[in-house]
Amino acid sequence: MxxxxxxxxxxxxxxxxxxxxxxxxxxxxxxxxxxxxxxxxxxxxxxxxxxxxxxxxxxxxxxxxxxxxxxxxxxxxxxxxxxxxxxxxxxxxxxxxxxxxxxxxxxxxxxxxxxxxxxxxxxxxxxxxxxxxxxxxxxxxxxxxxxxxxxxSIPLTHTRKFTVADGVSCVPPNDLTRLAPGWKRYTVMGAGKTAIDSVSWLLAHGAPPDSITWVLPRDPWLSNRAQMQPGLDHFDQSIGGIARQYEIFATAGSVRELCLQMEAAGRWMRLDPDVWPTMYHAATVTRLELEQLRRIGNKVRLGRVQHIDMHRMRLERGEVACDPETLYVDCTARAxxxxxxxxxxxxxxxxxxxxxxxxxxxxxxxxxxxxxxxxxxxxxxxxxxxxxxxxxxxxxVEDYLQVQMVNMRNQAAWNALPELRNWIRACRLDMFGRTMAQVTADDAPRREVLGRLMAATGPALQNLQRLTAGLAEGREAATATAA
Ligand SMILES: Cc1cc2nc3c(=O)[nH]c(=O)nc-3n(C[C@H](O)[C@H](O)[C@H](O)COP(=O)(O)OP(=O)(O)OC[C@H]3O[C@@H](n4cnc5c(N)ncnc54)[C@H](O)[C@@H]3O)c2cc1C
The missing domain is CATH 3.50.50.60 (FAD/NAD(P)-binding domain)
Incomplete structure (x- = not known):
């Protein structure tokens, strides 16, 4: 039946x-x-x-x-x-x-x-x-x-794209809390939020920074969580941050300039001031967490891991020697x-x-x-x-700019329908709409921020179109890689 x-x-x-x-x-x-x-x-x-x-x-x-x-x-x-x-x-x-x-x-x-x-x-x-x-x-x-x-995709259930020799302990972060004691060294593989969490967890629980090796196939741009907080208490950082972001989108002359201005505005951060990030998965950290992550000196930047045995790790662009008493933490599931x-x-x-x-x-x-x-x-x-x-x-970053344009167009379409706009603003899942709706008519400083945001939206969309069209032709991609 x-x-x-x-x-x-x-x-x-x-x-x-x-x-x-x-x-x-x-x-x-x-x-x-x-x-x-x-x-x-x-x-x-x-x-x-x-x-x-x-x-x-x-x-x-x-x-x-x-x-x-x-x-x-x-x-x-x-x-x-x-x-x-x-x-x-x-x-x-x-x-x-x-x-x-x-x-x-x-x-x-x-x-x-x-x-x-x-x-x-x-x-x-x-x-x-x-x-x-x-x-x-x-x-x-x-x-x-x-x-x-x-x-x-998560490390516990994904299929690894690298091989591990018999006798090597390579575990998903799910096993780290149970298995971490007793190892001399830890190697965390991956550049996304799961790897960041694993490195932070090890440091917070007393692993010496020099006992940790971090394999970063690419460096990520990281978002600053302080600028992603709903509520009027966080208005200047969060809504002010978006207004600044749209102004950057509206005026940046290149993708590289856009990234640098996002960094200067405190919206984006990177692990190492001397390494240009090429990845943007929207991982979010605080400045305090970033300070901790920067304590890790031993970073391997030779591409993705291909094979691990007791004494060495082979990566896309080379090999590194390894201590046999290392616990490997697999954070390589692709988001x-x-x-x-x-x-x-x-x-x-x-x-x-x-x-x-x-x-x-x-x-x-x-x-x-x-x-x-x-x-x-x-x-x-x-x-x-x-x-x-x-x-x-x-x-x-290039993907990010493309979907930002879709995002902005969707938001404009929703705003044009009063019933829908009101529903969104009342919805607890909407991070910023409710905060904006709380700004009263006589709150001149916050009204000024909202005015800046609105004024920058159209020019931001136009400039993103120009920047991403340039990317399609490969011009900006070349600039970013050279940096
Ligand atoms: C570590 C981590 C942290 C995250 N933090 C955040 C965050 O702070 N904020 C945020 O917005 N997002 C976050 N995300 C993103 C997160 O993935 C989403 O928020 C959300 O949980 C995704 O839910 P989902 O329903 O799309 O997918 P899933 O949770 O993957 O659920 C899909 C389900 O479909 C089932 N399924 C698939 N095929 C079939 C089938 N044929 N028949 C029956 N069942 C099937 C699967 O078993 C699965 O349980 C995070 C993700 C991760 C991995």
């Missing part, structure tokens, strides 16, 4: 739950969520023990339920800034949401340890249990929702999935199908909630599509 539902959701991670949460509030539809994992919350169930959100808890999760308590941290790397939920807190948040809101509504059923069978958009779907192998067909009255568009980038060309809304793309850069849960609101409130896909140009995770 077939199961029946209005919406069948492939995946039950953060994006699926942010979408269903809004749809539960704004429609009377019924939902079936299916996930290969044993619990709701997606990759957060397999996160390493010391992971924290990169962004304040205040604007992560789903629209209807607060995450955290809007506290300001008084200790640690994040002191003075809004709290960052731990991975355990995030997973627990999603577990509670499923139990107390979704299942309690009587309109949601969840199939864990199961996979969706059937190509999204095909119209023929079934759920197969990963334990029994039993398959149940599903009749979908409205749409299949593909909530796997971020293609999140950016090329399949995801290719899929970004596919529309969010199609007949019988919704793809939960990111509509605002690096804000997957806000984006999924917004797509839910558009599905719930708009008449047809022709009206929805102009509001939904997909963005994707970025790999380089």
């Amino acid at each position: 077939s199961l029946q539902t209005d919406y069948l959701v492939k995946g039950c991670g953060a994006t699926a739950m942010a979408f269903v949460d809004v749809m539960l509030q704004e429609t009377d539809a019924r939902f079936i969520l299916v996930d290969r994992r044993a619990a709701p919350g997606g990759h957060w169930n397999d996160a390493y023990p010391f992971v924290r959100l990169h962004q304040p808890s205040a604007c992560y999760g789903v629209a209807s339920r607060a995450l955290g308590h809007d506290r300001t941290d008084s200790t640690g790397f994040n002191q003075g800034l809004l709290e960052l939920a731990s991975g355990l807190e995030v997973a627990d948040y999603f577990h509670q949401l499923m139990r107390d809101t979704f299942l309690a509504s009587g309109r949601v059923s969840f199939h864990p340890l199961s996979e969706l069978v059937g190509e999204p958009g095909s119209g023929t779907y079934a759920i197969r249990s990963l334990l029994s192998g039993a398959t149940q067909p599903v009749e979908v009255r409205r749409r299949l929702v593909d909530a796997t568009m971020t293609h999140t 950016l999935d090329h399949a995801a980038q290719a899929a970004a060309g596919q529309p969010v809304f199609e007949d019988g199908l919704i793809r939960l793309h990111m509509l605002r850069i690096y804000q997957p849960t806000f984006s999924a909630a917004l797509i839910g609101h558009l599905e719930a409130t708009m008449a047809d896909d022709a009206a929805r599509r102009p509001l939904c140009q997909p963005t994707h995770m970025t790999d380089t």
Whole structure:
């Protein structure tokens, strides 16, 4: 016998739950969520023990339920800034949401340890249990929702692209807390946020800086978390920072100049003042954390690791000798999935199908909630599509500039619709709209900042078009590489 539902959701991670949460509030539809994992919350169930959100808890999760308590941290790397939920807190948040809101509504059923069978958009779907192998067909009255568009890859479950000789201990960061004691040396591989977290964790727990080797295939530009805080208390840094960023976008003569000005404005930072970063994955750190990271002198910049044996590590551009008493920490899962980038060309809304793309850069849960609101409130896909140009995770500054333009165009389209603009400003997942809406008419200094931001938006878009067109011809790429 077939199961029946209005919406069948492939995946039950953060994006699926942010979408269903809004749809539960704004429609009377019924939902079936299916996930290969044993619990709701997606990759957060397999996160390493010391992971924290990169962004304040205040604007992560789903629209209807607060995450955290809007506290300001008084200790640690994040002191003075809004709290960052731990991975355990995030997973627990999603577990509670499923139990107390979704299942309690009587309109949601969840199939864990199961996979969706059937190509999204095909119209023929079934759920197969990963334990029994039993398959149940599903009749979908409205749409299949593909909530796997971020293609999140994590070290615990990814397939390594390098080999390790017998006897070498190479572990995902999930095992670091348990296995770290007793090693003479640690080698952390990767340049993204997971590697940064692993290096920071080792230092914070007493590993001497010279016991740590950091393999950096490329250097990353890092975002300054102090400039990514919602609320009027942080207005000057955060909204003022965006205004400054748009002014930089509007006037920079080259991509290199843009990067340098972002650095001078305190929005971007780098690990080493003498090394030009070529990667931008939007990893976020504080100045205190950066100071710690800079204590690591032993950085290997010879490309990606290819093979590790007891006495040496082979990389793309050379070899380094290694101490046999080294624990290797694999942080090389690629945040950016090329399949995801290719899929970004596919529309969010199609007949019988919704793809939960990111509509605002690096804000997957806000984006999924917004797509839910558009599905719930708009008449047809022709009206929805102009509001939904997909963005994707970025790999380089050039990628970042490209998706910034999409971001700005989406925001302009949303702002033009008063109902939508108001919904966004009231949504807890919107990092800055609510803060801007709190500025009163007589608050002249903050009004001046908002005026600067608005004045710079059009010229920023125009100049980014010019800069990225130059890149397409390879001119700017050559400049950046030479630097
Ligand atoms: C360490 C780390 C920190 C992060 N910090 C932040 C942050 O601070 N802020 C932020 O906005 N984002 C952050 N992110 C990005 C994060 O990936 C997103 O916020 C979000 O959790 C992604 O959710 P998702 O639902 O798209 O993907 P996932 O969590 O990957 O969920 C997708 C689910 O789909 C399931 N699935 C796939 N195929 C099938 C199938 N055929 N049948 C059934 N199920 C299937 C998978 O099992 C998976 O559980 C972070 C990511 C990582 C790795």
